[in-house]
Amino acid sequence: MSAPPLPVLWLYGPPAVGKSTIGWELFTQLSRRIPTGYVDLDQLGMCYAPPTPENWAPEPASDPGRHRRQARNLNRVAANVRAAGARCLVASGVVDAVRGIDVDLLPHAALTACRLRCEPHELRQRLAGRGRAGDEAADRVLEYAEALDRNHPTGLCLDTTGRSITEVLKLVLGETGGWPALTSPGTAPLAEPPGPYPSYPAGPGEILWLCGATGVGKSTVGWEIYTTVRRAGVHTAFVDLDQIGFYRPAGVPPPRNHPLRASNLAAVWQTYRATGLRRMIVVGPVGDADAVRTYREALPSVRITLCRLHAGRDSLTERIMLRGQGQGPQIAGDDLSGQPAARLRQAADEATADAEALEDAALGDRRVDTDRRPVPEIAGEVLRHVRWLG
Numbered sequence: 001m002s003a004p005p006l007p008v009l010w011l012y013g014p015p016a017v018g019k020s021t022i023g024w025e026l027f028t029q030l031s032r033r034i035p036t037g038y039v040d041l042d043q044l045g046m047c048y049a050p051p052t053p054e055n056w057a058p059e060p061a062s063d064p065g066r067h068r069r070q071a072r073n074l075n076r077v078a079a080n081v082r083a084a085g086a087r088c089l090v091a092s093g094v095v096d097a098v099r100g101i102d103v104d105l106l107p108h109a110a111l112t113a114c115r116l117r118c119e120p121h122e123l124r125q126r127l128a129g130r131g132r133a134g135d136e137a138a139d140r141v142l143e144y145a146e147a148l149d150r151n152h153p154t155g156l157c158l159d160t161t162g163r164s165i166t167e168v169l170k171l172v173l174g175e176t177g178g179w180p181a182l183t184s185p186g187t188a189p190l191a192e193p194p195g196p197y198p199s200y201p202a203g204p205g206e207i208l209w210l211c212g213a214t215g216v217g218k219s220t221v222g223w224e225i226y227t228t229v230r231r232a233g234v235h236t237a238f239v240d241l242d243q244i245g246f247y248r249p250a251g252v253p254p255p256r257n258h259p260l261r262a263s264n265l266a267a268v269w270q271t272y273r274a275t276g277l278r279r280m281i282v283v284g285p286v287g288d289a290d291a292v293r294t295y296r297e298a299l300p301s302v303r304i305t306l307c308r309l310h311a312g313r314d315s316l317t318e319r320i321m322l323r324g325q326g327q328g329p330q331i332a333g334d335d336l337s338g339q340p341a342a343r344l345r346q347a348a349d350e351a352t353a354d355a356e357a358l359e360d361a362a363l364g365d366r367r368v369d370t371d372r373r374p375v376p377e378i379a380g381e382v383l384r385h386v387r388w389l390g
Contacts, residue, residue, distance in 0.1 A: 003079070003082060003083075003108075004110075005078070005107065005108050005109050005110040006078045006079075006081065006082040006086065006087075006088065006089055006108060006109060006110060007087070007088040007089070007109075007110045007112070007179070007180035007181070008074075008078055008088070008089045008090075008091055008106070008109035008110065008111050008112070009026070009088070009089075009090050009091065009112045009114060009172075009176065009179050009180070010074075010091045010092070010093070010095075010101060010111060010112070010113050010114070011023050011090070011091070011092045011093075011114050011116060011172070012092070012093060012094060012095045012101070012113065012114070012115055012116070013094070013115050013116035013117055013118075013145070013148065014094070014117075014118075014123065014141050014142075014144050014145040014148065015094070015127065015130075015141050015144075016118075016123055016126035016127045016130055016141065017116045017117060017118045017123065017126075017145075017160055018116055018118075018160050018165070018168060019092035019093065019094075019116055020040055020092045020332055021165060022092070022116070022160075022165065022168050022169055022172060023038060023040070023090045023091065023092035023332075024038065024092075024332050024333070025165055025169055026090050026169060026172065026173075027090045027246065027248075029169075030088065030090070030180075031248035031249075031250065031254075032250065032251055033250055033251070034087045034088065034180075034250050035084075035085045035086045035087050035247070035248065035249045035250050036086060036087070036088055036089070036090065036247070036248055036250075037077070037078075037081035037084070037086045037088070037089040037090070037246060037247045037248075038089070038090045038091070038246040038247075038332070039074065039077050039089070039090075039091050039092075039243075039244065039246060040091075040092050040093060040243065040331075040332050041070045041074065041091060041092065041093020041094070042093055043239070043240060043243040043244055044069075044070045044073035044074060044077070044093075044244070044268065045066045045069055045070040045073070046237060046238040046239070047066070047069070047236075047237035047238075047272045047275065047277060048230065048237075049235055050230050050231070050232075050233045050234065050235060051230060051231060060275070064096070065094075065096055067094075067095060067096045067099070067102065068102050068105060069271060069272075069275070070093065071101065071102045071105040071106060072105050072271050073267060073268050073271050074091055074106065074109070075105055075106045075107065075108050075109060076108070076198070076200070076264070076267035076268075076270075076271070077089070077244065077264055077267065078106070078108040078109045079108040079198050080197055080198065080260055080263045080264050080267060081247050081260065082108070083196065083197045083198065083260075083263070084197075084247050084257060084259075084260045085249060086247055087180065088179075088180040089109075094144075097144055097147035097148055097151060098147070098151050100113075100151075100152055101113055112156075112176055112179055112180075113155065113156065114156045114157075114158065114172060114175070114176060115148065115152060115155060115156065115157040115158070116157075116158055116160050116168070117145065117148070117149065117157055117158070117159055117160065117161075118145070118159065118160050118161050119159075119161040120142050120145070120146075122161050122162065123141065123142065123145060124138050124142065127141060130330075156175055156176070158171045158172060158175060197259060197260070197263035197298075198263065198267075199266075200263070200266040200267045200269070200270040200298075201270070201301075202266070202269055202270040202273040202274075202299075202301065202302075203273050203301060204278075204301040204302060204303070205269070205273065205277065205278040205279060205280070205301075205302050205303070206278065206279045206280075206302065206303045206304075206305070206386070206388075207269075207279070207280045207281075207282055207299070207302050207303070207304045207305070208225070208279070208280070208281050208282070208305050208307065208382070208386050208388070209282040209283075209284070209286075209295075209304055209305065209306045209307065210222045210225075210281070210282070210283045210284075210307050210308075210309055210382070211283075211284065211285055211286045211306060211307070211308050211309070211358075211363070211364065212285070212308050212309035212310060212311075212355070212358065212370075213285070213310075213311070213316060213351040213352070213354040213355040213358065214285070214316070214320065214336075214347065214350070214351040214354070215311070215315075215316040215317075215319040215320040215323065215347075215348070215351050216309040216310065216311045216316065216319075216351075216355065216370055217309055217311070217319070217370045217375070217378065218283040218284065218285075218309060219240060219283050220375055221309060221370070221375055221378050221379050221382065222238065222240075222281050222282075222283035223238065224375050224376060224378075224379040225281055225379045225382060225383060226238045226281045228376075228379060228383065228389075229279070229281075229383070229388055229389065232389050234279060234388060234389075235276060235277055235278070235279070236277065236279045236280060236281060237268075237272050237277055237279075237280045237281070238280070238281050238282075238283075239265060239268060239280060239281070239282045239283075240282075240283050240284060240331070241261050241265065241282060241283065241284025241285070242284055242285075242333060243331065243332065243333070244261060244264040244265065244268065245257060245260055245261035245264060245284075246332070246333060247260055256285070256287075258286070258291045258294045258295070259294055261284070261295075262294045262295045262297075262298035262299075263298055265282065265295065265298065265299065266298040266299050269299060269302065279388065285354075286306075286363070287354075287357075287358075287363075288361065288363065289361075289363065292304075292306060292363075305365050305366070305385075305386055306363070306364040306365050306366075307364060307365065307366045307367075307368060307382050307385065307386075308358060308363055308364030308366070308367050308368070309368050309369075309370050309378070310355060310358070310359065310367055310368065310369050310370065310371075311355065311369070311370045311371050312352075312355075312371055313348070313352045314371075315370065315371045315372065316348055316351045316352055316355065317345070317348040317352075320336060320344050320347050320348045320351060321341070321344050321348070323336040323337060323344075324336050324337065324338065324339050324341070324343075324344040326338065366382070366385050368381055368382055
């Protein structure tokens, strides 16, 4: 007998309307009471063809915007977090402005869709505040927002104009009837034991996995490698393990759930592999060989090269302090941005201890020092090791 679908709330709308902010706040609040998952749809679609002079990220003719690819991945993530014990999943991301959400691709989800909108003048201001002040980029976002208003006049739609996060969240909960309604027929039961995770068999390929302590540069170096190999004509993908592994059991400190992350990685690999992908860049922490084995078992046909980045106390402290000041990518779950100096120094001490423990364990197939080295130089050393560019 197949498992009942998991309650999924999908917040959608144009960039800067507040999807991720509201989604993360809802996830944080719900997870204090019930086991809850969260995913940003952007993190389930970073699999682009090599760039052309006209387009940095060409879209497949069969799936403009890669929305169907993201929906397939969301469906599999819903099955996985349900197997982990979750009773609901919050998702945020854009949808096709004409079709909307491809509900036919979400059999594992008991879907509630909620569109967020904002008046054009305020949306333009928000985009400028996010560093997207260019008129051309803002105009494209406003055109997308207008298309959503025009093509989706019905359905649940909430206006965020002039409203705080607290006010919008209250609206979302009020208009969705206090989502999730876990007593509804056909949705996930009140108590569900974890596992087993679904299996995602797929063909062979290669994964380059960058690991290391907090602040060592995993995401920065990984993205540099990603853009470099794409410019060289290599079809590849990028996955941040933290971003596909947000799950919190109710009221307890969130563990680093490697079985869930490994299953989500295998699910994403299967979706991308069907598009012709043979290589993927993964970034994320791992502490010991047993955890690494979990990923290899989830992807038995894939050659995984684990590259450990290392940095000393001074470099880790400097980078973590900069993260606290808001430098670096603005992504969900960043627990350093905006923190006081005392907390950042504590995080630097913890990162230093983690780096030393990884050194003692000699974890990884390759060790690369990142102290006082420019990012392209570090990326170049890693690429020479895996020989992806000949």
